[in-house]
């Protein structure tokens with residue numbers, strides 16, 4: 001393969017191409033763009049990467065990614081009395097919940113879902129830590145994805161939490177905001193009908 005722009009630039013392209021959502025083509029475009037904006041973009045980006053590498057850590061309480069342990073959410077005094085714990089598969093889901101304005105809640109990141117085919121069992125997820133935290137809360141929302149693995153994981157956790165007296169709920173599945181019924185798959189539509197609410 002012909003190299004353009006020298007080995008340092010080629011290496012940068014190859015590394016960026018490994019990011020989710022980027023391939024070699026968009027990585028090359030991104031690198032060219034950065035080089036053209038060296039002062040305004042490339043130098044600040046490089047400094048931000050350095051700082052993040054230095055500071056980034058995983059919260060030992062909830063599994064969030066932050067620059068402090070415990071993380072800013074776990075130490076937020078407005079959330080200290082919250083009886084609501086939202087269980088998510090991944091940090092990206094936690095951040096999505098926060099963007100959606102979930103409110104004064106706390107979280108628990110499982111680190112994945114049960115998947116026997118991929119060899120992922122309960123000990124590969126932070127389920128024991130979740131059981132240890134459960135008595136602090138009055139309600140636990142299992143906000144796992146509506147996939148077979150997600151639902152299997154939700155059932156497993158529900159079984160393990162049985163007897164703790166904590167109320168266990170899950171997210172409603174249904175019609176997306178702005179969605180048209182005609183475009184929904186049958187599974188989504190039938191779930192939405194089952195989970196209908198009174199007006």
Ligand SMILES: [Zn+2]
Pocket residue numbers: 059060061062063064070071072073074
């Ligand atoms: Zn935390």
